[in-house]
Structures are given as structure tokens and as C-alpha cells.
Amino acid sequence: MARMKKKSFRDRITLGDIINVIVLLAFTFLCFYPFWYIFIGSVSNPNISVRTLTFLPRDVTWFNYREVLRSKGLMKAMTVSVARTVLGTLLSVLLTSFMAYLFTLRKMPARKFFYRLVIITMYLSGGLIPTFLVFKSYGLLNSFWVYIIPGAISVYNMVLVKTFMENGVPESLGESASLDGAGPMTIFFRIMLPLSLPILATIALFVAVGQWNSWFDNMIYNTRNSDLDTLQYLLYKKLNEANKIAEAARSGSTTMVGEMLTKQMTLTPDSIRMTITMLVTLPILCVYPFLQKYFVKGIMVGAVKG
Secondary structure (H helix, E strand, O other), X not given: OOOOOOOOHHHHOOHHHHHHHHHHHHXXXXXXXXXXXXXXXXXXOHHHHOXXXXXXXXXXXXXXXXXXXXXXXXXXXXXXXXHHHHHHHHXXXXXXXXXXXXXXOOOOOOHHHHHHHHHHOOOOOOOHHHHXXXXXXXXXXOOHHHOOOOOOOOHHHHHHHHHHHHHHOOHHHHHHHHHOOOOHHHHHHHHHHHHOHHHHHHHHHHHHHHHHHOOHHHHHHOOOOHHHOOHHHHHHHHHXXXXXXXXXXXXXXXXXXXXXXHHOOOOOHHHHXXXXXXXXXXXXXXXXXXXXXXXXXXXXXXXXXX
């Protein structure tokens, strides 16, 4: 039999391959460019960059980052944000996964009733004022725990974890361990948690992003204790300050002059907004690659109807 000639790389490429590459490159560009534009806006002269959409920085300056990072109480606010993100994520993952495990136990009394009762809370809530009054009665106002306790259990995440445990972890493992004398806590920590790592990493990412980006609870429930200001809320106040300066400059007000108006030539609300976006997005972008390998598997298995 005559040897078949190897096809060259050019011969193996089809029109479909070319179209796929072009479409994927275009999609990649559409996903990447907003982040790139925010970055170049944060390091460019705002008087130039905000006028037109550009691809390269113009008149590069790090003045925006220096001014934002000089904000009073920045390090304390960053510590609060990191603490609430780490502690809130760990506690939420632990309690949410434990509740999900309880709802997978067929011998749990009134399991379906309590599961449906919990699901109802996804669609009905008391509203802001009743929630505020409840937090006040529990003594959570103006305390660090108002960031942690209310979000300790997420019903949506609990449904994902429950579905994953039912579909991804064989029920026979728990039954075998129970016959060997293992209790529910032993089964949960020794079997269910290690085997549910993909979905746990997925909900950990959800919770961490929510905790890191949260600022509204700070504005509503921690109004008297500035030591508990989060990084996002501090930067939000910085942006409001820049907006007031810009408005005063446009109206010709003389109450905000001197050094503040001098800075306004470079420090504008648009440049501050882009700088803040970069500062609060970078930590999450650094964490995501380490969890991404678990993310796809966890969300696909856990998203099946439970």
C-alpha cells in the first residue's frame, strides 16, 4: 500500500476553521477592550482621553492612582474589606454547604416542607425598613458583624450545592460510612466537603465577589462608625467628592478653590471612576484564575434542576 502523503498545515485548514478563529478573536476583543479602555482612562490625561475612544494611553500619568491611594483611612478600609471578604466567604461556604447537606438526607424530618419554606425566601423579602429594624433589634447596626451574619447563608448557592451533592456524590458513600459508625458531621466533613470541591469553589467565588464589591450595607447599617468603612464605600465617597468639585468648578463657585480646583485640572470624576474600577476589580481578577478550573464543572453539575 502506498504511503499516504501527509497533508500540509495549509491543506488541513478549512473555511470553517478560519471563520471560527475570526469569530473567537472578535469575541475576545469585545471582552477584553472594556477593561483595557478603563485602564488607559485611569492612566491617561483625562482632558484628552474622555473626549474620544482610544486604544493607547495619551499623556500617561499616575496622578489619579496617587490621589486615590492617598485617601484618608484607605488602609483601614482595605483591611475591613479583606476581613469581611475572607471571613464572610468561609462562613457562608461552610453554613450554606451544611444546610444543603441536611436537605439531601432522606431521613430528615419534614425535609420537603422546610426546603420549600427556605426557597420562598428567594422570592419574598421584608424590604429595607423591616430589615433595618430587625438588624437594630439584634444589635447588628454599626458593627462589623452586619457584613457577615446576614449573608451567611445564600439560598441560591444552597440549591446549587444540594443539587451537586445529589448528582455528583454517590449516596452509597454516606450510607457505607453510616454503617461503619460515622455520624452526620463526620460524613459531612470527611466525605461530602472533599468531594464537593468544584461547587464549593464556585459559590466561594460568588460570595467573595459579592462581599468585596458590597458598599450599600456600609452606607445603610454603619453610619456612625467610620472605622468600619469598606474600601468600596470609601472610594464611593471619594467619587462623590470629585463630582462636587467638578460641579463647583462648572458653576463658578468660589467656595471650593485653591488646591482642590488646581487638582481638578487632572483629577476629574471620569478619571476617578476609572481608577476606582481598576482598583476594586484587580483583586478579583487575580483570584479568578485559581478557581476557574473548578468553576465550569461546579456550575454545570450544580445548575441541574434540584
